[in-house]
Amino acid sequence: MGEGGWSVGYAMTKAAFGRVAPVLHVEYADMRLFSVDPGWTITERTVAAGRAAQYSRHFTPGTPDVIARAIRWLVTGTEADGLRGKVVMAQQEVRARQLLERWPAPVSQDRPWET
Template identity: 40%
Template sequence: MSDKRVAVVTGARRGIGKATALAMAAAGFRVAVTSSNPGLPVAGAKGTAAGLSSTVDAITAAGGEALALPMDLLDRASIGRVVDAVIAQWGQIDVLVNNAIYQGDTLQCTVMDSAPDMLERVFLGQVVNTTYLTQRVIGAALGRHPLRVINVGSAGGRFDDAQAHPVGQGGTSFVYAASKAAFHKLAPMLHTELAHAGVHAFTMNPGLVQTEALTQFVGTVPGANPVEMPARVITWLATAPEALILSGTYQDAVTLYERHCSVGA
């Protein structure tokens, strides 16, 4: 086992995932980053994942180590290859940040417009294959070293009452909310089943964060947070000894940021 800890951050080409990868590298982690965009080799990194260059370059320019890997949440084999590649390169995975989400063109639609094929793809990515990735990473860590899993959830999957506005008019879509709600069950279940074995899992709701995706689907939202806010919170959950008491729980990033991360920001 290396004395340098290793993190895997999924969906790190842009947005919250990219900011998290940079923050984890700044905290001393070797960071494997994934993107579903196939294509050109990334300079200075193993694997191929076009678009990860800016993430990798920023990490390496700051003196960190990054591994760029292609991973499509709809392609289970690519998920297995990510775990195998990280273990082959660095021997261990200490932190998994499940940030990536499959967002097809038709994600922003009403219940009546939610085609079965689209529902299957979204649940395959957000629930089935994200669980598979988590299983594979736990399998590599169990009995060897502790592991922290941080699942990036959403308030949209948290509340069961009717929302004020339908999708397209400020509300979230059924498939997004429902798949996040299912995904939210992963951390508490893992806590119950595996915290005694050193696996600690958290659900973190980033709140409104002005990412490319938010701009694309909703627009510019006054008061939305910068990507660095949830990135700092994820890094705190991944590293702070006092964060372990939150294992198995759902947490709002803004609250944790104000309590634990804002000093010196």
């Protein structure tokens, strides 16, 4: 413990919040409730910490606009009704439904992440 990575508290909180939408969906079935898993997302903090290039070699990163596009799709219209009360993998939905043009963009394995 204490050697980097997620803290135990962070991991426990993340796991607990993943169950909020499914439980609330049982209680309030008429509400549009989703638990959104954004996947690995490039943020200014990730770039500033110098981790973007390292992780991008192993994962296709999303960006905040990718996650926003998934959330927009979830809350507008009725196409996502079958996912109510479930964990929604945001990047997978954006990719599968082609909600954002030219995404995922190819990630270079030879140079650092570029914003």
